[in-house]
Amino acid sequence: SAVISQKPSRDICQRGTSLTIQCQVDSQVTMMFWYRQQPGQSLTLIATANQGSEATYESGFVIDKFPISRPNLTFSTLTVSNMSPEDSSIYLCSANRGGHTDTQYFGPGTRLTVL
C-alpha cells in the first residue's frame, strides 16, 4: 500500500488568488494523479502528474489554471490559479505503482472554499 498526505487539509481563499496543494507519498510510485470532487459529484481526473515532464491534462482542464509539478517519485503539487467560487471543491491526490491491476490510493483531500 501507499500512504499519501496532503497539505493543507482545508483552506478558505479569496477570489482571484492562487493556492498550492502539496502531496507526499511515503514510497516511490510510478503514477500520481490529481482529482477534483465537486459537491454531489463524482471524482473527476484533472491530470496525471508526470515525473520530470509536463503533466497530462484531461479535457476541460488546462495548465494555466491548474499548474502541476512533480519533481520526484514521491511528491507533487497542484496549484489552483486565479480562483473563483466555482473552484470550491475537494482536491484529491492519488497514486499507484503503475501495474494495470495495481490499487490506486488516495490522499485525505484538500477542501477548498473560494469566497
Next chain:
Amino acid sequence: DQQVKQNSPSLSVQEGRISILNCDYTNSMFDYFLWYKKYPAEGPTFLISISSIKDKNEDGRFTVFLNKSAKHLSLHIVPSQPGDSAVYFCAARANTGNQFYFGTGTSLTVIP
C-alpha cells in the same frame, strides 16, 4: 458522459442485514474494477477489486460480483455494521490506459 454509473444515491439497511450496492458501466474495454469507501473529510479508501477474468471476489464481509454481459457489478456487505456507513464509489479502468473512471457514489447508512 458518465461511463460509470451508480444509480442509487443512497441506501439504508438494518444492522446485520445485507447491503447491496450497484454499479453499471458502458465501456466494454473496462477490465478492472475497484470499490472505495469514503468517510466525510477523508479520502477514498480502497475496499476490494475484481478483474474481468473473474465474476466474483470475496474479502471477509465484502464480496464483489461482476456480470460482464450486463456491464454490471455489485458490492455485497454481509453482515452490515454501523461502521460501514459511508459513501461507496465504484471505479473502472480500461486495458488501454491508466485512468480510473468513478461513479457518483452511493451513501450507505446502516441503522443500529
